[in-house]
Amino acid sequence: MLFKGGGLPHESLALQEKLFGAGPDYNFMTRIERFKNSLVRVQHFIRCCARYNLHDHADKKWFEGVAFPNEVSVLGPHSGMFIPTLKEQGSEEQIQKWVPQAEKHQIMGTYIQTELGHGTFVRGLETTATYDPKTEEFILNSPTLTSIKWWPGGLGRTCNFGIVMALLYIDGKNYGMHPFVVQLRSLKTHEPLPGLTMGDIGPKFGFDTVDNGYLQFNHFGIPRENMLMKYCQVLKNGTYTKQTRNPKFSYGAMIFVRSMVVYEVAGQGLAKACTIAIRYSAIRRQSELKKSRPEPQILDYQTQQYKLFPLLALAYAVWFTGVRMKEIYFMVNNEIKQGHTERLPELHAISSGLKAFTTSMASWGIERCRLACGGHGYSAASGLPKIYVNATGGCTYEGENTVMLLQCARFLMNIYGGVKNGRRPSGSVNYLGERISSRCTLTSEFTLKSLADAFKHRAARMIKEASERLNRLQASGNDPEDSWNLNSVVLTKAAEAHCHYYMVLVFESVVESVEDNCVKDILRQLCQLLALCGIQENSGDFIQDGFLNNDQLELVKQKQLSLLSEIRPNAVLLVDAFEFHDVQLGSILGRFDGNVYENLFKWAKKTPLNKPEDLIHRLLR
Numbered sequence: 001m002l003f004k005g006g007g008l009p010h011e012s013l014a015l016q017e018k019l020f021g022a023g024p025d026y027n028f029m030t031r032i033e034r035f036k037n038s039l040v041r042v043q044h045f046i047r048c049c050a051r052y053n054l055h056d057h058a059d060k061k062w063f064e065g066v067a068f069p070n071e072v073s074v075l076g077p078h079s080g081m082f083i084p085t086l087k088e089q090g091s092e093e094q095i096q097k098w099v100p101q102a103e104k105h106q107i108m109g110t111y112i113q114t115e116l117g118h119g120t121f122v123r124g125l126e127t128t129a130t131y132d133p134k135t136e137e138f139i140l141n142s143p144t145l146t147s148i149k150w151w152p153g154g155l156g157r158t159c160n161f162g163i164v165m166a167l168l169y170i171d172g173k174n175y176g177m178h179p180f181v182v183q184l185r186s187l188k189t190h191e192p193l194p195g196l197t198m199g200d201i202g203p204k205f206g207f208d209t210v211d212n213g214y215l216q217f218n219h220f221g222i223p224r225e226n227m228l229m230k231y232c233q234v235l236k237n238g239t240y241t242k243q244t245r246n247p248k249f250s251y252g253a254m255i256f257v258r259s260m261v262v263y264e265v266a267g268q269g270l271a272k273a274c275t276i277a278i279r280y281s282a283i284r285r286q287s288e289l290k291k292s293r294p295e296p297q298i299l300d301y302q303t304q305q306y307k308l309f310p311l312l313a314l315a316y317a318v319w320f321t322g323v324r325m326k327e328i329y330f331m332v333n334n335e336i337k338q339g340h341t342e343r344l345p346e347l348h349a350i351s352s353g354l355k356a357f358t359t360s361m362a363s364w365g366i367e368r369c370r371l372a373c374g375g376h377g378y379s380a381a382s383g384l385p386k387i388y389v390n391a392t393g394g395c396t397y398e399g400e401n402t403v404m405l406l407q408c409a410r411f412l413m414n415i416y417g418g419v420k421n422g423r424r425p426s427g428s429v430n431y432l433g434e435r436i437s438s439r440c441t442l443t444s445e446f447t448l449k450s451l452a453d454a455f456k457h458r459a460a461r462m463i464k465e466a467s468e469r470l471n472r473l474q475a476s477g478n479d480p481e482d483s484w485n486l487n488s489v490v491l492t493k494a495a496e497a498h499c500h501y502y503m504v505l506v507f508e509s510v511v512e513s514v515e516d517n518c519v520k521d522i523l524r525q526l527c528q529l530l531a532l533c534g535i536q537e538n539s540g541d542f543i544q545d546g547f548l549n550n551d552q553l554e555l556v557k558q559k560q561l562s563l564l565s566e567i568r569p570n571a572v573l574l575v576d577a578f579e580f581h582d583v584q585l586g587s588i589l590g591r592f593d594g595n596v597y598e599n600l601f602k603w604a605k606k607t608p609l610n611k612p613e614d615l616i617h618r619l620l621r
């Protein structure tokens with residue numbers, strides 16, 4: 001790749017230094033300043049991509065990580081949702097009409113689905129698009145207060161286009177949710193078009209650099225050609241035609257982002273937090289390990305290793321799983337483009353499950369990294385608060401995690417039910433076709449195969465028991481909906497167990513694929529630690545059916561603790577291997593040069609509160 005490893009053109013780094021280092025620091029800005037500063041960088045980013053002929057996706061992603069460290073810019077919804085939806089849901093003519101303009105940033109778009117009153121329940125969304133054959137227009141309207149579009153990124157002030165998800169009505173009949181391309185603002189004045197009320201929804205937990213906004217339609221007309229018509233069409237006379245049986249094709253944008261979130265949000269966020277916490281733990285000396293000996297690196301305390309090394313293993317696991325999730329998405333998406341939709345249900349399930357599982361684990365892990373860094377971890381200078389608020393949004397957007405796990409569970413129940421009726425499962429659920437062996441193959445050697453088999457056993461057992469409990473609830477007189485709700489905690493745990501097994505399996509396959517024996521051994525240690533911690537933290541799942549006994553759990557704990565000291569010598573190298581540039585990390589604690597104290601002091605002295613002309617200073621005189 002052109003830039004991987006910091007070959008960024010000097011001026012961009014200078015800009016970054018100015019914007020992030022020498023110039024006004026992100027942490028010292030107000031929300032409005034952060035938003036405006038982000039727009040300056042968006043313009044610079046777009047110019048640099050043109051100037052350096054940056055087209056490779058990985059290069060642009062790397063450069064984005066430098067230009068927008070641990071933050072989402074308006075390019076997120078534009079490139080991550082608006083353009084992919086045009087490409088996936090638009091007809092050839094529509095793609096030709098809008099994609100070139102969007103890719104040249106002549107129009108900036110977002111994905112407008114969520115409303116004040118509904119986010120999870122897409123079928124409950126209320127915005128309407130009523131076809132008028134006389135004018136050959138769709139009339140978009142927000143019929144209620146709760147139907148006001150709410151949350152879309154870039155909607156508040158920036159974007160002048162959007163893909164609006166609305167209920168299609170023709171002759172009074174509701175055809176369900178469909179995507180519509182809507183121009184929101186004048187391309188000359190940037191003012192909202194007549195019939196639209198728009199604005200920013202106000203300060204949030206994070207995402208300061210994105211103007212998440214609201215949009216209210218007041219009988220707003222758009223041309224018939226603006227409904228994305230790859231899979232279904234509305235003819236001039238109002239006739240509705242469709243080329244697919246699957247009504248969920250209009251949900252495609254969500255699968256795409258969920259599939260990307262695993263690597264881009266969970267993987268990157270946790271890997272950065274581990275880099276900061278482990279580098280800092282190698283710098284920080286504190287307390288006394290041995291009488292009259294110098295203060296040790298805090299990374300030499302077993303408790304510090306116990307906090308951080310399982311997270312390092314998890315960061316590698318989520319990173320590898322995110323890479324695999326992207327591969328699967330593009331593979332299945334290509335199949336769908338050729339008309340083979342058989343694997344769409346599995347893609348929906350695994351992307352929903354892994355998005356939920358990995359963003360939850362990453363949020364928990366990033367916070368644990370902060371806690372391991374003492375007071376300086378609590379400072380904005382650590383970069384950890386910004387990494388946290390950016391990553392944890394992923395637990396909510398693109399489908400709240402609980403709801404996503406239930407979607408995954410729904411697929412698992414369908415598959416398990418099919419197995420009982422003689423259907424052979426394949427892909428990520430092929431193990432559900434195997435007989436569940438109750439014999440545990442775990443030995444003190446803890447081979448990756450035996451560890452993966454333990455997680456396979458746990459997932460298969462929990463899915464089987466969730467299915468049986470669902471049947472019992474129905475057999476005892478509950479209707480299917482109540483039975484599902486009364487079983488939903490068990491169902492989410494079965495989905496988590498499935499995702500956990502999938503992640504261990506991916507990690508095992510990566511380790512086995514490594515040729516260099518030294519690297520293989522180190523990655524094997526991380527994979528073992530990931531699995532052993534998973535067993536330890538969910539031991540109830542492994543002993544409930546007698547699969548593991550207390551003696552084996554004791555062996556698990558001993559091996560887990562011995563791995564900590566085995567990993568210690570390579571810990572810093574393992575985070576350096578993520579190759580984050582200091583600008584991407586945005587952390588004084590995690591600086592590659594380790595020069596923490598001097599830069600922490602310099603940074604603090606720059607804080608606006610220390611400016612002599614500052615108001616408080618005058619008040620204190």
Ligand SMILES: CCCCCCCCC/C=C/C(=O)SCCNC(=O)CCNC(=O)[C@H](O)C(C)(C)COP(=O)(O)OP(=O)(O)OC[C@H]1O[C@@H](n2cnc3c(N)ncnc32)[C@H](O)[C@@H]1OP(=O)(O)O
Pocket residue numbers: 072076077080111113114119120121122123153248249251252254255257260261264265344345348396397398399400403407410411414
């Ligand atoms: C990168 C870095 C970024 C970084 C930048 C990120 C910036 C933030 C961007 C954020 C953008 C957003 O949040 S955009 C808004 C995101 N919103 C959401 O994700 C809403 C979440 N809710 C939903 O997706 C839906 O409501 C869902 C929960 C799936 C339920 O949908 P329905 O009620 O229509 O469907 P159900 O009745 O549950 O299921 C009916 C069948 O349809 C199937 N089904 C459901 N959804 C399906 C789907 N998408 N594809 C295929 N099939 C699907 C089910 O498996 C069932 O199959 P059978 O079992 O075989 O019948």
Ligand SMILES: Cc1cc2nc3c(=O)[nH]c(=O)nc-3n(C[C@H](O)[C@H](O)[C@H](O)COP(=O)(O)OP(=O)(O)OC[C@H]3O[C@@H](n4cnc5c(N)ncnc54)[C@H](O)[C@@H]3O)c2cc1C
Pocket residue numbers: 077110111112113114117118119120121150151152153207212393396397398399400402403406
């Ligand atoms: C940072 C950020 C960026 C966003 N960007 C966009 C965007 O660009 N475009 C866009 O359209 N939207 C966007 N969203 C909105 C996002 O998609 C919704 O917030 C999300 O889908 C959840 O819907 P909701 O907020 O209405 O929560 P609700 O659906 O009201 O859920 C609230 C809680 O209720 C519970 N719950 C809900 N349904 C169920 C169920 N079926 N079973 C069990 N429990 C349930 C869950 O605990 C859930 O957390 C963004 C949100 C955030 C936070």
